[in-house]
Amino acid sequence: MKENDQENNNFRIAVPADYAGFFSHFYYAENKTAASITKTLLPTYQTILIFNFGTKVFLHSKQDTQVEISKCLVLGPIKQAFDYxxxxxxxxxxxxFKDDAFYRFFGNASIAEHVPMDPDDILNENCFSVLWNELNKIKDTNLRVDHILKFxxxxxxxxxxxxxxxxxxxDQTLNPIKSVASEISQTERNVQLIHKKHLGYSAKEFNRYLRFLKAIELIQDIVSADSKVDWxxxxxxxxxxxxxxxxHDFKHYINISPAKYLKFQQDICISKS
Incomplete structure (x- = not known):
């Protein structure tokens, strides 16, 4: 999602090269209008950490549950769309977070996937509460990012x-589980377990997601060219x-049909690596 005006300001922030293996990007958004803005975030199979510095933000799942973000929450891996x-x-x-970086940071790869959590609850420390207070005193977004990286x-x-x-x-023509298992002389089952443990999802379900993501990107390219979609x-x-x-995949990931996605795609965001 790319929008940038004086009242509804949001943009991506690139990650410094030294941290490119841990984070794909940072994202900033603010709403200076009088009305609430609701968007849909497509599944990314990444985990996100959200800091809130203004009024309470709300997440809505397809099960119609609503969660408030007052200061800081973590969610993921994001396997289905949600509204915010x-x-x-x-x-x-x-x-x-990128790939297995959440595991490398917190020591596990998957939290309650559809229920955001306070990151302090994962680490059993109050360090994120302290971090939020420090970030809240910093008004420049880039300086906030620098502070997070040092933390x-x-x-x-x-x-x-x-x-x-x-x-x-x-190599998309090969099965990564089979290839890696063969290269290191381990069973496919063992490699599958490592994949799930460190990334929070299986290689099979991620390949299904990549197929869906390719469909989304093709549709967006066709729409951008003002052409008619040939299903x-x-x-x-x-x-x-x-x-x-x-x-079935559209219903699974974003709970709408491909035709409805075409109609509402301007309100749907995807966070790419």
Missing amino acids: TLPANAEILVVT CDPYLRQQNTIAEQLTGFK FEIISECGYYDQSQLI
Whole structure:
């Protein structure tokens, strides 16, 4: 999502090269209008840490549960879409963890996936409450990002060698689990367990998500070119068996049909690495 005006200001912030293995990007948003703004965030299979410096922000799941963000919450890996509402005078800064970085930071890969948690509850310390108070005194967004990065340094663990092979696997024509297992002479089951432990999801479910993401990106490219979407072309290009399988994935990830996605896609955001 890219918008930037005086009243509804939001933008991405690039991660310094030294931290590129831990975070994909930071995201800032504020609402200076009188009305609340509601958007939908598509699944990313990443974990996010949200700092709130303004009025309370609200997250809404497809199960119609609502969660307030008063200061700081962590959520992920994000496997299904959710809505978020920025009321008047809301201001948030979002940290997006990359690959297995959440495990390297907190010591586990998955929290309650659809229920945000206070990060202090995960570490059993009050350090994030202290961090929020420090960040709240800083008004420049880039300086806040610098402060977060310095805070993270002592917590970041060395990457597991097998997890490193899995996250760095680039050949889309091969099965990463089978390939890595063969290379290191371990069973596929053991590599699968390491994948799930460090990333918070299986390779199989992530491949399904990548297929869906490819469909979304193709649709966005077609819409941007003011062309008509050919659903059979989408099915063929993305490797779906038929239209019903495509519809099933849309319902699974964002709870709407492909046709409704076309209608409302301007209000739907995706956070790319």
